[in-house]
Amino acid sequence: MERTVNIGLMGLGTVGTGVVRLIEGHQEDLVHQTGVRIRIARILVRDPEKPRAIRVSRDLLTTDARDILDDPSIDVVVEVMGHIEPTRQYLLEALRRGKHVVTANKDLMALHGGEILSLAAERGCDVFYEASVAGGIPILRALVEGFSSDRITKLMGIVNGTTNYILTKMTREGADYAEALQEAQKLGYAEADPTSDVDGLDAARKMAILATLGFRTEVQLDEVDVTGIRKVTAEDIAYAKKLGYEIKLLGIAAQEDGLIEVSVEPTLVPQRHPLASVDGVMNAVYVYGEAVGETMFYGPGAGELPTATAVVSDLVTVVKNMKLGVNGRGMVAPYRPKALKTPEQMVAQYFLRLVVDDRTGVLAKITQLFADCDISLSQVLQEPFKGAGQAEIILVTHHATKKSKDEALARLAALDVVREIKSCYRVEGED
Numbered sequence: 001m002e003r004t005v006n007i008g009l010m011g012l013g014t015v016g017t018g019v020v021r022l023i024e025g026h027q028e029d030l031v032h033q034t035g036v037r038i039r040i041a042r043i044l045v046r047d048p049e050k051p052r053a054i055r056v057s058r059d060l061l062t063t064d065a066r067d068i069l070d071d072p073s074i075d076v077v078v079e080v081m082g083h084i085e086p087t088r089q090y091l092l093e094a095l096r097r098g099k100h101v102v103t104a105n106k107d108l109m110a111l112h113g114g115e116i117l118s119l120a121a122e123r124g125c126d127v128f129y130e131a132s133v134a135g136g137i138p139i140l141r142a143l144v145e146g147f148s149s150d151r152i153t154k155l156m157g158i159v160n161g162t163t164n165y166i167l168t169k170m171t172r173e174g175a176d177y178a179e180a181l182q183e184a185q186k187l188g189y190a191e192a193d194p195t196s197d198v199d200g201l202d203a204a205r206k207m208a209i210l211a212t213l214g215f216r217t218e219v220q221l222d223e224v225d226v227t228g229i230r231k232v233t234a235e236d237i238a239y240a241k242k243l244g245y246e247i248k249l250l251g252i253a254a255q256e257d258g259l260i261e262v263s264v265e266p267t268l269v270p271q272r273h274p275l276a277s278v279d280g281v282m283n284a285v286y287v288y289g290e291a292v293g294e295t296m297f298y299g300p301g302a303g304e305l306p307t308a309t310a311v312v313s314d315l316v317t318v319v320k321n322m323k324l325g326v327n328g329r330g331m332v333a334p335y336r337p338k339a340l341k342t343p344e345q346m347v348a349q350y351f352l353r354l355v356v357d358d359r360t361g362v363l364a365k366i367t368q369l370f371a372d373c374d375i376s377l378s379q380v381l382q383e384p385f386k387g388a389g390q391a392e393i394i395l396v397t398h399h400a401t402k403k404s405k406d407e408a409l410a411r412l413a414a415l416d417v418v419r420e421i422k423s424c425y426r427v428e429g430e431d
């Protein structure tokens with residue numbers, strides 16, 4: 001008879017439910033692949049009386065993490081409960097007791113990944129966290145294994161399903177922001193506190209993890225420059241469309257000779273670019289390697305079953321490692337030195353939307369201001385504005401440094417003919 005591996009599941013919400021469904025529904029496939037039967041021995045929840053989307057024996061449910069941590073028959077802790085504390089303490093305790101860990105928790109891994117991974121290495125335990133970035137896309141595995149022979153120079157992607165769902169609904173259906181957010185929550189895409197989705201923090205956590213693994217250097221969360229989607233308006237989307245772009249919340253990480261920049265911000269991408277057609281909850285990550293060139297990974301970034309596939313596949317790897325007796329040996333700690341790029345070293349294209357006085361010489365003044373800041377313009381559009389005697393000017397720049405762009409914004413704000421700077425976004429993906 002095959003051996004049984006017992007797991008302690010922490011969390012039975014959207015992802016936890018998918019994990020139970022996959023382990024139960026795919027048990028025979030899992031046994032064939034691993035030679036081991038995976039058994040859910042205990043499930044930690046907050047409220048055991050809550051109605052659940054699946055039937056689980058009441059005896060399996062507990063509100064006491066000790067029932068998992070103190071049980072020597074439990075080999076692996078699968079954490080899909082979220083939050084930083086007490087989750088961090090639970091996982092550290094699990095590792096101290098020699099239990100392997102699979103987690104979907106990017107908040108925790110982005111902030112305390114170093115601590116968790118070094119304890120795991122010390123204890124000879126596995127820690128896998130594929131579900132934490134881009135849900136069902138096996139992107140962490142690709143970075144760590146698939147590109148181990150290459151040097152990655154840039155990672156660019158849509159890594160938050162909730163905001164991509166909202167922006168898609170606003171772009172394609174003219175939907176209202178709040179309504180689209182509510183739908184994403186109902187579908188189980190959003191975080192418990194959806195402000196971390198809409199303010200870009202969830203994507204920033206994922207970009208810190210991607211950049212750390214991709215560039216093999218430790219990238220801290222506070223090194224990611226973050227702007228969310230709250231200020232993106234229907235007008236921004238309409239003007240972007242008019243100029244041939246879509247607005248996406250893009251994570252961008254780039255490195256050149258140890259100089260890195262990582263950001264998350266609403267970004268215009270040309271409609272012909274593959275990222276422009278990544279809609280709804282789908283995620284996509286572009287990986288540029290010195291040797292491989294350009295590759296793109298695409299798939300569902302959130303939701304019950306897609307996310308659960310990543311969790312259960314990690315579990316399969318842990319079980320295979322247990323059989324081979326090689327747990328904790330495959331991890332490579334980040335080792336490359338790095339420095340952050342300065343604003344003089346960061347170069348991008350920008351889209352700006354201004355409300356100006358509609359009178360002779362205004363456009364000339366504005367284009368002169370950009371020339372004075374050493375920024376050349378790629379597109380200029382003037383449209384009537386609803387206020388009498390005012391016009392809107394929409395500009396797309398050629399590549400310019402962030403420093404020049406900031407200087408242009410400061411000078412525009414001080415210019416007598418400029419009434420308001422409505423928006424300024426980065427533009428990516430032009431040839």
Ligand SMILES: NC(=O)C1=CN([C@@H]2O[C@H](COP(=O)(O)OP(=O)(O)OC[C@H]3O[C@@H](n4cnc5c(N)ncnc54)[C@H](OP(=O)(O)O)[C@@H]3O)[C@@H](O)[C@H]2O)C=CC1
Pocket residue numbers: 010011012013014015016044045046047048050063079080081082083086104105106107131132135188189190191192301302303304307
């Ligand atoms: N939803 C998604 O699409 C994705 C989620 N993730 C990550 O997966 C994790 C789980 O997300 P999701 O399933 O959406 O979250 P849910 O809010 O749907 O579920 C959380 C579960 O954890 C339990 N729980 C939470 N806090 C505690 C606690 N202190 N003690 C005991 N039980 C607790 C809850 O219990 P109870 O049911 O009793 O309330 C619930 O079962 C998060 O880290 C999230 O970031 C990653 C990728 C995609």
Ligand SMILES: N[C@@H](CC=O)C(=O)O
Pocket residue numbers: 132133134135159160161162163189190191197202301302303
């Ligand atoms: N809230 C997240 C869930 C997956 O990580 C998202 O919307 O992408």
Ligand code: NA
Pocket residue numbers: 130131132133134135136137138139140310
């Ligand atoms: Na993933």
